[in-house]
Amino acid sequence: MKKPHFIILILLTFSISKAQSHEIVFTVKNFESEFLRYEPIKRYNVSDKDFEWAQFVISETKKSVNDKEGHYNVAHYWNITTAFDKLDETKENLKLVFIKMANSEGGCKYVTSFKDKIKFDDKIPELYNEYYVSCSNKPEAKELDIEHYIRDNKLNTSLVKLIKTINLNDVKYRDSDEQTYRTKQPNLDKVNQKLIDSLYNVHEQYIGKTLVGKEFEFVMWAVIQHSNPEMMEKYLPIVHQAVNHNELDKTPLKMLIDRYYGLKYGYQVFGSQSGFGFEMADDETRNKIIAKYDLD
Structure with missing residues (x-):
């Protein structure tokens, strides 16, 4: 035996x-x-x-x-x-x-x-x-000298300082214990989402490398990534365009695609959102989405 x-x-x-x-x-x-x-x-x-x-x-x-x-x-x-x-x-x-x-x-x-x-x-x-x-x-x-950063990159002072604040609030309680995160982070996320909407309405483009420099090019994406399917759907084409214009790297776009399709349809394309229970998309669906966003 x-x-x-x-x-x-x-x-x-x-x-x-x-x-x-x-x-x-x-x-x-x-x-x-x-x-x-x-x-x-x-x-x-x-x-x-x-x-x-x-x-x-x-x-x-x-x-x-x-x-x-x-x-x-x-x-x-x-x-x-x-x-x-x-x-x-x-x-x-x-x-x-x-x-x-x-x-x-x-x-x-x-x-x-x-x-x-x-x-x-x-x-x-x-x-x-x-x-x-x-x-x-x-x-x-040393901590980023924001005044030097703005001056050296010839950026708008008010915009960069605001985007820095948005970034700090985006991560403020995200790594805290579960109770603190659930009671405090959502309110900050909602404020950030309204601010990003306002900034987009004013500038009519992704708030990326051109407007806030390399240090903060990811902030608008991060706020969208931590939002909801409705906001993700609204800004996916904007983020896609930002990638095509070299305002943002490809990887954040892939992560946003995975989060959006995972939350809305239950599947992801690139496998970046582990721990959410999203299935991997079938080959036909995956190929269509990759082609849609000009990714590999």
Whole structure:
């Protein structure tokens, strides 16, 4: 009676060993080229939600790198680091990409700004803290000097300061405990939605890179993303147009599409909205939506 179980165990062990044998061995020199061949492996202790999210991040990062002709920037390395964390990649791989991120232009800002919002610092505490202490004393890690930012980019002072306030209110209670989030964040979201409507009525365009610069180009999208299907439907064409005009990156558009179609129809297209219970769209539906929004 035990023989079948023994056979199953052998097959399972073989399957795991085979999967592990296909894992890429990253080095400092080959990381950038080998990452483009990297395919996530779902380990037994990784949840479906985390795996789906990491798959989306890995896929989008590869596309972004290809769009930039193989050039990686700090955001790419940061995205890979967070995805590796969710995938429970080896500590060696996590360290390798974290160091690349931290040593990239703008790396210190990520190290110091997001420490309270990530968990992988517990996996590499000595390394993270070493960079955190070092980066804390560097100019790039300091809070954005809004006056200099406005002047350097020749932007409208009132608009930029308002969009900064909208951004702060968008995230104010979003990472709080469930009770605080549910009682306080919705009211701020409603105020933000009215402000975004007003700004759009005045400027008649997406409030993106041209109007508020690179630091705040995502804010209008974030407010829409956290709104309701009616507001999402209204602004989807506007966000799509913004992407076509280089006012916003493609990834936020994909996330908005997934959230909108998920809430309205129960399915998503790109897999960015894990944890909501949305099914993946069938191939025919997916291809139609991708074609509609000129995405890949």
